[in-house]
Amino acid sequence: MRNRQAPSQPGIYRHAFPHYLDRADLSRLDVNDEQYGRRLLTLFLQGGEGEAPFEAAEHLAKNIMHLYFEARNIERNVGPRLLALGYPLLHRREGERVGSYPLFIWPLQLEPSINRIHHWTLRPDRDRRPLVNLECLQLLEEEPSEVSAELIGRLRRPAARNLKEWQTLFRELQSTFAEEAEAEVPVLDPFPVLAELDQLPPGWHLHWSGVIGLYPPQLPIREPEPDELRKLFVEEGEPIVAPPPFGWLPLNPMQQSAFQSALSRRTTLVTGKPRSGKSHFLIQFLSNALSNGKKSLVVSDRVGKLQKVQDALFDHGLGTYSYLLKDGIADKSLLVDLLRTLPDRPAPTLPFEEGQYRLLLGKCLRQQQNLEQGYGQVRRKVHGEANWTDLVGHFLHNNRIAGKELLGSQLAPTDFSFDFDELQTIRRDIGQSKPLFHHIRTLRHPLVNLHPDIFLLRSKEDGLRFVRENLEALLWEVKNLHHRYITCTDEYAIKLADHFDQYYIQLSSRARHLRDSIADHSRQYGEGFLEGGRSSLKLKSLFSDKAKKVLEAKESIAVGYDHLREVFAQKPYFDFTFSSAEGGQIDRISRELDRFEQVLLEWRGQINAVVQEEVQRLNRKNVHPALPFSDRVELLEAELAKLLERLNDTALYRQTVEDKMLTLPKRQKL
Structure with missing residues (x-):
């Protein structure tokens, strides 16, 4: 088999064939000692003491080198140590397929020789105990006729056994899978050739072979129950009291939405493409959680990602509240020592x-x-x-x-109602009416509007020239003046709407500032701040600093309230009457602010209608005093009068054109 055909790392638990670059057959490991594998197994079975040096066989030298560097890289980038021995092997034939399942996983440490090439040392990893192949056990449990429940239970128990217990367990495995009893345990045989595996009958078969490789941490195989999933993604029980939604970092809208959802919900799934800001969001979430005394657990398949998050926490002064656990077994001693020192640390003082x-x-x-x-x-x-x-x-x-x-x-x-359905209707009607404009005929000829002297006193050629010259000159002036009328009314409407918006913003901001001040002082001095007036506090303020501060706060709010009334009285664009707040009754001021903000908001919704009404009645006498349009409107009215006078002097039309309109929009239509 070619190396590039090697399955993924988790596949070694069901396909432990030693024909790949990251695998090695234990029985053929040492070029000089055929019993090397048994000596290494004996070290494992006797408790893991000692080491076993060897010289790699020529055909395995490249494999051992690859295993060493790959294991080191994974330990540095992922965290846990993966190098281990799978022994013994259970082969399962199912149809045309054969699976190779290592029953026990024995953690190893591999070190190169300092002085000699292709010389290595293997030793059992004493920090780690042997593990059982969970995937293999699950398959055995599904076939109770093959293995007894008692044996399955013994296989599941933590493997803290001595040599005698291991020998007893191995002999029970031999008898279970109908193997002939071996004279001595441990037994180590070469890995069967593929042709031999192809001849195996259906079922399970035990082979006393060992495969050294990279065995990643095993994940639980049991599928979660529907009720368990529902508890994760369905909000039940008491609502979560979310902490204040602030952190150290600025967020974009997507990150902020995910951040607030994560604070207020029990389960939140945040996904995104690479470099979409997920790590940035995570740092924000952790800074919020740690700042509010919450416990957090961050899990990743890469140590570098966790290191980046921890570095960011150190940059923001929260690094002392974090611990990076690269390997749960190797780092547990340091973590325990760190936890023991926590009670002796002084509590942090808030600055x-x-x-x-x-x-x-x-x-x-x-x-x-x-x-x-x-x-x-x-x-x-x-x-x-x-x-x-x-x-x-x-x-x-x-x-x-x-x-x-x-x-x-x-x-x-x-x-118009200016909604989307109306727009669709207008578009459809315009499309249907477009053919009507291709050829327009009228019942009344437009020449009847011309002055009769053009036909009676002038020749055909002279009359045509007269009409064309005057029409061209007058049409240019009319279009120019008409455009100026349109521009003036449009600018007036925009300026007036902007003036009303600024008026709303001014009053709304003043009212909101007063409301915020009342809320701040109520939070600072308690709910009693809303009750009572200033007169009862004047005497107390002579003897109490707190009463003096409360009195000053109430006077400040009363002054702001009076100023709001004065500003509104200068430009009362809508009907509202403030009640008096003499005596500094803060609760009364608060109620008046509620009533004023409600009326102000209703008036804001009517601004467009008010502007249109003002535009329709616009003339030089009723221009809004806050807008500098009086001279401009008066000039337009005068120019229209001059244009009509000239039009009538040309004697172009049968009837004189008169201006009897009172407003600018009506003159515009004229």
């Missing part, structure tokens, strides 16, 4: 006042909630499958083709 920390934490939680609400509004689907960002992009793309002011001059926004 800040807990009350101040709680105050700042409350502010951070409120700010995070505001930011998340804003982000959620931006990402929420507002028009079909498009969110706000997509919708703005569509608008900017289409606005390059035809400006919205031109379309807005012909349509009334109040006639």
Whole structure:
């Protein structure tokens, strides 16, 4: 067999054939000593004391070299030591396939000779006990006619046996699998050739052969029950009290969503492509858990990944609360010593006042909630499958083709609901009506609108020239003025909407600042801060520093409340009456803020309608005082009057054109 055909490492537990580069037949290991394998087995059976040097056979020299370096690399990158001996072997024939199952796994240590080439030393790994092949045991349990339950139980027990116990167990295996009793145990035979394995009858067959290779840690074979899986992925029982969702690192939206889900749920599965930020998320999660006194276990198939996470924790001052366990057996002594010293360590002292920390934490939680609400509004689907960002992009793309002011001059926004279904209906109707514009005929000829003197006093050629020259000149002026009207009304609507938005932001931020101050002081001084007025605290403040601070806080909130009332009174764009808060009744101020914010939010939802109403009644007399449009509107009205005067002076039309409109939009339609 070629080396590149070697199965994956876990496959050695069911395909322990020594024909690969990372395998070696124990019976053919030493070129000079045929009994070398038995001597090594005796070391194992007698308790693992001693070592067994050997000179590698020429055909196995490359295998031994590969095993040595591969085992070292895996130990450095993965953690556990994998080099071991599989002995004895159970071969199972099932149909056309033959499986080779090592029954026991004996951990080994391999070291090269310092002075001599191809000379090595094998010794039992005393830190590790022999293990049984779990996959092999499961197959034997499924066939109770082959092996008794008592023998299966003895095989499962920890293998802490002496030489006599091992010999007894091996003889029982011999009798179980109908083998002839050997004169002496341990027995070591060469691995059977493939032709011999092909001739085996169906069932299990015991061979006293050993294969040295890389045996990875065995995983539990039992499949989880459905109820166990349901407990992992179904939220039951008491809700989890999540810690504050903060850590050391900035997160992108995907990482933040996974982070908050992991804090609030019992089970969270986070997946992603390479370099998508999973390790960054993990460090954030660990920094939060360790900062809040939580226990964490991180498992990985690569030591380098765990080392990277631990280095990041050290960078943020949390490295002393972590321990990297590369090999559970080799590192257990150091871990036990470390755990013994923990009770003697002094408790860490917090470099800040807990009350101040709680105050700042409350502010951070409120700010995070505001930011998340804003982000959620931006990402929420507002028009079909498009969110706000997509919708703005569509608008900017289409606005390059035809400006919205031109379309807005012909349509009334109040006639539309601006939802996705309406857009689909309009698109369908436009598509169906498009053929109607190919050939348009009217019942009334447009020439009847011309002044009769053009036909009576001028010749055919002179009249045509007169009409064309005047129409071209007037049409250019009308289009220019019409576009200026459209631009003016559109800019006025934008500026007015922006003014109202700024007005809302100003009042909303002041109200929110007052509310946050009330929440901070309530958290700092207790719920009693909301009760009572300032008069009862004035006397207490002479004798108590706390009462003095509470009085100052209430006065600060009362001043902020009065300032909010003054700002609103300067520009009362909607109906609202503040009640008086004399005496510093904080609970009354809080209720007034609730009522004001509710009315303010309702008015914000009506801004578009208010703007459209203001635009429809726009003229030079009722321009909003906060916007500098009076001179511009007056100039447009004057230019329209001049244009109509010139149009009438040309005697082009039968009837004079008069301006009896009172508002700018109506003059625009004229």
